[in-house]
Amino acid sequence: MACEHEHRRDRQQTLITLDPAVCAVTIDNVHKRFGQVAALCGVTFDIARGEFFGLLGPNGAGKSTLINIMAGLVRADAGRVRVMGHDVVRAYRRARAALGVVPQELVYDPFFSVREILRLQSGYFGWGKENEPWIEELLETLDLAPKADANLQQLSGGMKRRVLIAQALVHRPQVVVLDEPTAGVDVELRKALWEFARRLHRDGHTIVLTTHYLEEAESLCDRIAILHHGQVRALDTKHGLLARHPYRLLCLTVADEHVRLPESLARLITAREGNRITLRLHRLDDQIGGILNTLHAAGIAVADLHTRDPGLEDVFLELTAREEEAA
Amino acid sequence: MSVNWRGLYTLFMKEVMRFLKVTVQTLMTPVVTALLYLLVFTHVLQEHVEVYPGISYTAFLVPGLVIMTVIQNAFANSSSSLIQSKMTGNLVFLLLAPISGTEFYLAFVAAAVVRGLMVGLGVYLVAGPLQGVPLHSPGVVLAFAILSSAVLGGLGVIAGIWAEKFEQLAAFQNFVILPLSFLSGVFYSIHTLPDFWQEVSRFNPFFYMIDGFRHGFLGVSDVSPWLSLGVTVGFFAAISGICLIMLHRGYKIRR
Numbered sequence: 001m002a003c004e005h006e007h008r009r010d011r012q013q014t015l016i017t018l019d020p021a022v023c024a025v026t027i028d029n030v031h032k033r034f035g036q037v038a039a040l041c042g043v044t045f046d047i048a049r050g051e052f053f054g055l056l057g058p059n060g061a062g063k064s065t066l067i068n069i070m071a072g073l074v075r076a077d078a079g080r081v082r083v084m085g086h087d088v089v090r091a092y093r094r095a096r097a098a099l100g101v102v103p104q105e106l107v108y109d110p111f112f113s114v115r116e117i118l119r120l121q122s123g124y125f126g127w128g129k130e131n132e133p134w135i136e137e138l139l140e141t142l143d144l145a146p147k148a149d150a151n152l153q154q155l156s157g158g159m160k161r162r163v164l165i166a167q168a169l170v171h172r173p174q175v176v177v178l179d180e181p182t183a184g185v186d187v188e189l190r191k192a193l194w195e196f197a198r199r200l201h202r203d204g205h206t207i208v209l210t211t212h213y214l215e216e217a218e219s220l221c222d223r224i225a226i227l228h229h230g231q232v233r234a235l236d237t238k239h240g241l242l243a244r245h246p247y248r249l250l251c252l253t254v255a256d257e258h259v260r261l262p263e264s265l266a267r268l269i270t271a272r273e274g275n276r277i278t279l280r281l282h283r284l285d286d287q288i289g290g291i292l293n294t295l296h297a298a299g300i301a302v303a304d305l306h307t308r309d310p311g312l313e314d315v316f317l318e319l320t321a322r323e324e325e326a327a
Numbered sequence: 328m329s330v331n332w333r334g335l336y337t338l339f340m341k342e343v344m345r346f347l348k349v350t351v352q353t354l355m356t357p358v359v360t361a362l363l364y365l366l367v368f369t370h371v372l373q374e375h376v377e378v379y380p381g382i383s384y385t386a387f388l389v390p391g392l393v394i395m396t397v398i399q400n401a402f403a404n405s406s407s408s409l410i411q412s413k414m415t416g417n418l419v420f421l422l423l424a425p426i427s428g429t430e431f432y433l434a435f436v437a438a439a440v441v442r443g444l445m446v447g448l449g450v451y452l453v454a455g456p457l458q459g460v461p462l463h464s465p466g467v468v469l470a471f472a473i474l475s476s477a478v479l480g481g482l483g484v485i486a487g488i489w490a491e492k493f494e495q496l497a498a499f500q501n502f503v504i505l506p507l508s509f510l511s512g513v514f515y516s517i518h519t520l521p522d523f524w525q526e527v528s529r530f531n532p533f534f535y536m537i538d539g540f541r542h543g544f545l546g547v548s549d550v551s552p553w554l555s556l557g558v559t560v561g562f563f564a565a566i567s568g569i570c571l572i573m574l575h576r577g578y579k580i581r582r
Contacts, residue, residue, distance in 0.1 A: 124426055
């Protein structure tokens with residue numbers, strides 16, 4: 001897959017670059033290829049200090065590659081990334097000290113206990129005994145204290161996930177990357193993780209969240225970048241992104257589930273399940289009054305109706321579908 | 328250039344703690360294996376072979392077994408730790424840390440040296456005094472033990488980074504490390520070999536490690552201990568150079 005950024009630069013007009021003094025992360029024209037596959041094609045954007053930033057995109061969009069370049073796990077072919085002003089290649093020690101990454105996979109070292117793991121990770125970053133109170137605080141905050149001396153192998157998946165978070169925070173980074181933190185976790189833990197992420201944000205951390213769950217990004221993030229085929233397709237505040245979607249949804253419950261809608265309405269159907277029909281209405285062109293008149297004229301009885309504003313998922317699907325069509 | 332001393336020390340300690348948590352596998356097993364070799368070979372050959380005048384075959388064999396155990400365990404320490412970390416994915420925690428390639432290398436090699444010396448000491452303490460093995464020059468013994476385990480610790484880092492699965496590492500161990508250590512004069516003097524194989528042995532760097540180490544015990548050796556020291560130091564420099572280039576380039580660990 002080749003990069004298409006040159007003739008699509010106009011699509012990236014919404015990019016927001018910030019004053020370097022307020023940037024937590026600066027991503028400047030980053031390119032990366034894996035063999036014939038272009039993973040990132042000139043990605044440029046900034047993340048402000050103290051921001052809760054969402055990085056969205058379908059599988060293979062380049063999210064993980066970008067996170068890995070920030071963390072120094074992958075080297076960019078071109079372009080620069082800075083974390084808290086430190087270049088991740090030239091000043092990698094400072095950049096890594098400023099960054100805490102919670103990996104997506106539940107990886108752990110089977111030889112050590114939770115406390116030992118945290119002490120080791122703290123030591124890698126140059127911290128000694130003076131960091132013990134923070135390690136104890138992390139154990140308490142993340143409900144790991146009762147298992148502090150247990151081997152990682154003995155912990156449940158949820159507890160292992162908490163250990164990963166503690167490891168990412170043990171060196172007191174200003175920027176925390178949560179890479180798909182709630183993938184495969186139960187509802188209770190997901191809520192606990194969301195609350196913890198909000199708390200980190202309130203405490204002044206810059207949070208970068210990658211997620212498949214658009215509901216998660218919608219609930220947590222101030223600003224969102226949508227990546228697709230290695231390029232930034234949209235970057236805006238959550239409200240800005242939602243406002244771009246010129247549609248709203250009309251959810252009808254009809255009396256007869258086999259009823260056929262008139263052609264002028266049938267073209268608006270986005271979902272139909274039993275007697276529930278969802279129509280997508282353009283905010284300017286499709287008026288609800290007119291829709292109801294058409295239904296009435298066709299003799300279709302409506303048992304219930306309500307409207308719903310589009311969510312991030314609708315915006316996301318719209319954007320990616322438009323890209324597919326253009327391709 | 329600043330050094331992350333605490334990071335280096337922590338990584339070193341982590342590697343030492345790792346093998347100390349499984350001492351049956353990492354310390355006791357190699358000592359018992361070496362003693363079984365000793366039992367079998369001395370029983371079969373003690374009455375028939377005298378490699379150097381006035382020195383029993385057992386006294387000749389023990390230093391060889393000690394350094395062979397040192398070599399194999401130093402290699403196993405760094406290589407198995409790395410391949411396990413790669414396979415389980417926990418190497419990422421190390422790669423996220425502000426630890427340079429040189430610090431990474433030094434920590435792994437130092438831990439390999441510690442394990443090498445511990446198993447070597449174990450074999451020597453059990454077999455050496457019992458078999459009446461002389462100790463001609465402890466300094467030479469220690470120098471070759473440290474250098475040899477450092478060389479193999481470095482080779483272990485190379486193999487651990489290169490191998491993508493356990494099978495590849497096992498192949499490296501069985502087709503490179505094991506033959507080189509067995510065919511290096513552990514069980515015999517190369518002077519007992521035909522000329523061709525004597526010449527071949529001189530291209531085996533493990534031969535110099537073993538010959539120099541043995542000189543420290545017996546005061547005699549196949550070649551000058553200075554030559555052995557030079558070759559071993561040169562080999563260590565070459566291995567270190569290759570390893571540091573791999574680590575600084577992020578070969579196979581940073582894509």
